[in-house]
Amino acid sequence: MSSSPSTPRPDAACCDEFRAVSRRGLFTGAIAVAGATTIVGSAVVTAAPAMAASASSVLVVLSLRGAADGLSLVVPHGDPVYYQARPRIAIAKDQLLAADAMFGLHPKLEPLLPLWNAGKLAAVHATGLPAPNRSHFAAMEEVEDANPGSTTRQGWLNRLIGADTRTSPLQGFSIGGGVVPGSLFGDEPVMSAGSVQDVRISGDDKWAVKDGRKRSLHTMWDAVPGPLGKAMRSTFGALNDFQPVKSAADNSTAYPDTDLGHSLATVARIVRGDVGVEVLTVDQGDWDMHSDLGTLAWGQMRQNADDLARSVAAFMADLGTQTSKVTLVVLSEFGRRTVENANYGLDHGFGNAMLVAGAGVKGGKVYANWPGLTLDDDADLLVTTDYRSVLAEIVSSRFGASTATVFPGFTPSPLGFMTT
Structure with missing residues (x-):
């Protein structure tokens, strides 16, 4: 049947609903067995029963993707090689x-x-992987698995969640486009969404009559036995438990109008919702500065550092009554070379700096076993502190978790930047 473009079709509203639901992908990503991923709207939930509860500690992991230059963020001005190696870009x-x-x-x-x-922000320098790895994706995987030699696909944050007796998809949350980072991937349930609004049932909007979408899904799945029914029921529970977050104030206008600003505003809103989220991950990209890292007058470093600082400052100020719970750690997959290249940039390196802020941090200083910079053929900052020692100190002090469980086969070195 055809119709004239000038004549409204009687089923126009229905077609609009269908197109809206199709765009949101009602059927994109069906549930499989336990451990598979369920997609609900734009939110990703791993199958498990939901049990919302207030978290006593919250860890936010901010990854600077692309290998940030820690020698620019936390500058070793007392090492004379720094100025020899960087005659144009040194600060x-x-x-x-x-x-x-x-x-x-x-x-x-x-x-x-x-x-x-105020003693709420510290840096730990000369940190990194135990051996050089200059491949972005291989290094990211190694950092986030934090279990060298293992063939088990489970990240350190997923193991941290698993150390808790509680099992809820709300314990771990990735702010992103739906694919959880390696640190959160594993057997334990987690969620991922780009925004608070994305945590919803696709199609549960103005077209749904008297919660018809929800009622239909409950009718379909509530009595289904086995992993599939359990997965769907856990999804419904997680969505219901998430509602206080949607009621929390959206303070995003106080943040920079950047991807990182938007993401950290979402993190703060989730934390203030106090629905039991314990670990959250967020990314800041574009740190791969082979060229145009620049100087204080121009370049990518000044832009990224400004975005990082203003976004983190806004985030810490936005936590409200949850401030005493939240610890933020900032890390990157590896550092950059000591010696600048011809294009005002730096190639892939080894050692790096990490930042730690918030609850439990003994800040106002740089913690480092400084190895000294060199101008030899490698010209890398050597790693004297395994990055896992930094993470382990946070895990043990804030969560009371076994570092042997979270970082298998690794014995951390005490650093003293966290209160015990």
Whole structure:
């Protein structure tokens, strides 16, 4: 049957609903057996029963994707090789923030200075993987699995969740496009969504009559035995338990209008919703600065550092009554070379700096077993602190979890940047 474009079709509303539901992908990603991923709207949920409860500690892991240059963020001005290696892009000591005899912070990190001065922000330098790995994706996988030599696909944050007796998809949450990072991937249930609004049942909107979509799904799945029925019921429970987050204030206008700003605003809103989320992950991209890293006057480093600092400062200020629960750790898959290249950039390196902020942090200083920079053929910052030692100190002090469970086969070295 055909119809004239000028004559409205009687089923136009129905077609609009169908197109809207199709765009949201009602059937994209069906549930399989336990451990598979369920897609509900744009939210991803791994199958397990939901049990919302207030979290006593919250860990936010911010990954600087692309290998951030820790020597630019936390500058070793007291090492003379730093200025020899970077005659054009080095930052003069008198421009650095909170400078001590060896280190100082990049000037664009100024929004974080109140946290530093209050002892709520620390840096740990010369950190990284136990052996060099200059492949972005291989290094990311190794950092996030944190279990060298294992063939088990389970990340360290998933193991941390598993150390808790509670089992809920709300314990772990990735802010992103639906694919959880390796650190959260594994047997334990987690969620992933790009925004608070994405955590919904696809099609449960203005077209649904008297919660018809929800009622239909419950009718279909509530009595179904086995993993498939359990998966669907856990999904419904997680969505119901998430409702307080949607009621929490959206303070995103206080953040930079950037991907990181939007993501951290979502993280803060989830934390303030207090529905039992314990670990959250978020990314900031574009740190792969082989060229145009630049100087204090121009370049990618000043832009990214400014976005990082303003976004994190806004996030810490936005936590409200949940502030005393939240610890933030900032890391990257590896560092960059000591010596600048011809294009005002830096190639892939080894050692790096990590930042830790918030609850339990003994801040206002740089923790480092400094190896000294060199101008030899490799010209890399050597790793003297395995990154897992940094994470293990947070895990043990804030969650009371066994580091042997979260980081199998690894014995962490005490660093002292967290209260016990």
